[in-house]
Amino acid sequence: MGKRSVIPFGPQHPVLPEPIHLDLVVEDEKIVEAIPSIGFVHRGLESLIDKRDFNQLTYVVERTCGICSFQHGMGYCECVEHIFDVEVPRRARFLRTIWAELSRMHSHLLWAGLLADAFGYENLFYQCWRIREKVLDLHELTAGGRVIFSVNKVGGVIKDIDEDKLKVILDTIKDIEKELKVISKTFFKDYSVQSRLKGVGILTPEQINALGAVGPMARASGVSNDMRSLGYAAYDEIDFEPVVSNDCDCYARCYVRIMEIFQSIDIIRQAIDKIPKEDELAAVIKGNPNGEYFMRLEQPRGEAFYYVKANGKPNLQRMRVRTPTFANVPALCEMLKNTEVADVGILVVTIDPCISCTER
Amino acid sequence: MANITRSPWLLHYDGSSCNGCDIEVLACLTPVYDAERFGIINTGDPMQADIFLITGGVNEQNMPVVKQLYEQMPEPKVVVAVGVCACTGGVFKDCYNIIGGADVAIPVDIYVPGCAARPQAIIDGIVKAVALFQERAQKSEKEVDKVG
Ligand code: SF4
Numbered sequence: 001m002g003k004r005s006v007i008p009f010g011p012q013h014p015v016l017p018e019p020i021h022l023d024l025v026v027e028d029e030k031i032v033e034a035i036p037s038i039g040f041v042h043r044g045l046e047s048l049i050d051k052r053d054f055n056q057l058t059y060v061v062e063r064t065c066g067i068c069s070f071q072h073g074m075g076y077c078e079c080v081e082h083i084f085d086v087e088v089p090r091r092a093r094f095l096r097t098i099w100a101e102l103s104r105m106h107s108h109l110l111w112a113g114l115l116a117d118a119f120g121y122e123n124l125f126y127q128c129w130r131i132r133e134k135v136l137d138l139h140e141l142t143a144g145g146r147v148i149f150s151v152n153k154v155g156g157v158i159k160d161i162d163e164d165k166l167k168v169i170l171d172t173i174k175d176i177e178k179e180l181k182v183i184s185k186t187f188f189k190d191y192s193v194q195s196r197l198k199g200v201g202i203l204t205p206e207q208i209n210a211l212g213a214v215g216p217m218a219r220a221s222g223v224s225n226d227m228r229s230l231g232y233a234a235y236d237e238i239d240f241e242p243v244v245s246n247d248c249d250c251y252a253r254c255y256v257r258i259m260e261i262f263q264s265i266d267i268i269r270q271a272i273d274k275i276p277k278e279d280e281l282a283a284v285i286k287g288n289p290n291g292e293y294f295m296r297l298e299q300p301r302g303e304a305f306y307y308v309k310a311n312g313k314p315n316l317q318r319m320r321v322r323t324p325t326f327a328n329v330p331a332l333c334e335m336l337k338n339t340e341v342a343d344v345g346i347l348v349v350t351i352d353p354c355i356s357c358t359e360r
Numbered sequence: 361m362a363n364i365t366r367s368p369w370l371l372h373y374d375g376s377s378c379n380g381c382d383i384e385v386l387a388c389l390t391p392v393y394d395a396e397r398f399g400i401i402n403t404g405d406p407m408q409a410d411i412f413l414i415t416g417g418v419n420e421q422n423m424p425v426v427k428q429l430y431e432q433m434p435e436p437k438v439v440v441a442v443g444v445c446a447c448t449g450g451v452f453k454d455c456y457n458i459i460g461g462a463d464v465a466i467p468v469d470i471y472v473p474g475c476a477a478r479p480q481a482i483i484d485g486i487v488k489a490v491a492l493f494q495e496r497a498q499k500s501e502k503e504v505d506k507v508g
Pocket of ligand 1: 063066148376377378379380381382415416442443445446450451477
């Protein structure tokens with residue numbers, strides 16, 4: 001039995017693109033306990049409801065997180081739309097679905113790259129990010145921005161994607177699918193990748209339920225929860241099954257996320273197939289919201305909650321976000337117990353932490 | 361001989377950014393934009409870094425971290441603030457927990473605007489930083505010569 005000591009991990013660390021700090025209590029290279037401390041990225045975004053009205057707030061909400069920016073905007077807008085009780089035009093709902101899935105693809109590709117980087121496979125990291133650039137080009141083509149593209153507004157969307165651009169999307173995702181098949185072989189079959197991922201960081205379905213983990217983390221442990229099946233945006237008209245794996249380890253998390261990129265490609269194809277030709281882009285909004293609404297949506301990292309309360313004034317009374325990483329941090333701390341110090345980087349990356357969402 | 365023959369190394373820290381600028385900084389280093397062709401290497405170690413790229417504004421909790429990272433870097437050094445958040449506080453300027461842009465904690469040399477800053481703009485900032493770094497390195501070399 002060795003002596004206990006504490007190793008600080010972060011806030012600035014080579015595998016971390018973002019600041020999170022963990023105090024790792026170790027005993028002979030084995031971790032006994034991990035104590036997270038957060039607050040490095042806290043801005044106090046929710047307090048801006050006093051200073052911005054409900055329309056302006058869309059742009060603030062989009063900057064909760066630069067990776068799932070579109071989905072944050074969508075969650076907020078749908079909430080306010082429900083309070084107004086307006087029907088969003090069908091085309092706008094399909095456009096939202098397309099953009100949401102494009103951003104899921106870019107987020108998962110980004111994650112796959114970071115994972116590769118965490119286990120020291122530089123080349124794979126570059127390949128993932130090279131493919132990701134194609135998705136960003138699609139963002140730029142359709143909306144004008146690369147990561148934050150502000151196309152949501154309360155009532156619908158601001159921009160349309162015309163026929164030619166839809167065709168470009170179809171062609172590009174075909175390319176992406178082809179290239180992804182090649183790199184997914186490395187993720188799934190490569191010997192050294194498997195030796196770093198298989199059997200590491202096991203979380204049983206019972207632990208997932210007890211700790212309340214969400215998203216790909218839960219699905220990789222056999223808990224099939226995917227908020228898209230609630231049918232917001234146009235997901236009710238789309239046919240898909242959540243990707244689930246029963247392996248419960250890091251490999252399963254990698255598998256689930258990579259298969260979800262293929263799934264997103266499929267959803268985009270279905271959406272482009274079904275999108276109505278001529279339609280309005282946004283419903284007309286009159287007056288100020290009055291009432292409250294609560295909504296759940298599936299972001300790339302898992303389930304997010306949006307709560308909005310308004311009292312008929314331009315400024316909301318309360319806006320609350322709960323983000324997926326916040327739900328996954330307890331699972332991370334549980335997972336870190338009894339693992340090697342060398343695996344910490346990978347384990348932290350496999351929850352796909354998004355600290356700026358969590359702390360806002 | 362002073363530093364000028366060496367490739368400048370880059371340290372990136374995320375202040376309180378929303379990640380938007382953050383991932384664009386990373387995108388700069390990957391094959392499509394490839395800032396490494398200017399001889400730059402991204403390092404995680406402040407003691408080996410010459411250029412400090414900071415994204416996002418400064419708050420109570422990360423202020424000491426930012427200052428410490430800056431102090432650990434050897435002279436000469438150049439600081440680049442990426443994105444409007446790091447320049448002024450950006451959309452979060454009015455939030456209760458944002459003190460301001462990066463320049464409230466450390467001296468900033470180059471400001472890269474944009475929300476999110478585009479990779480082209482970030483690369484432009486990095487290229488300017490490299491030039492400034494060379495200039496500073498030469499200057500400190502002359503001073504060393506004078507003393508020596
Ligand atoms: S400038 Fe914009 S994109 Fe960059 S960190 Fe700030 S809010 Fe995010």
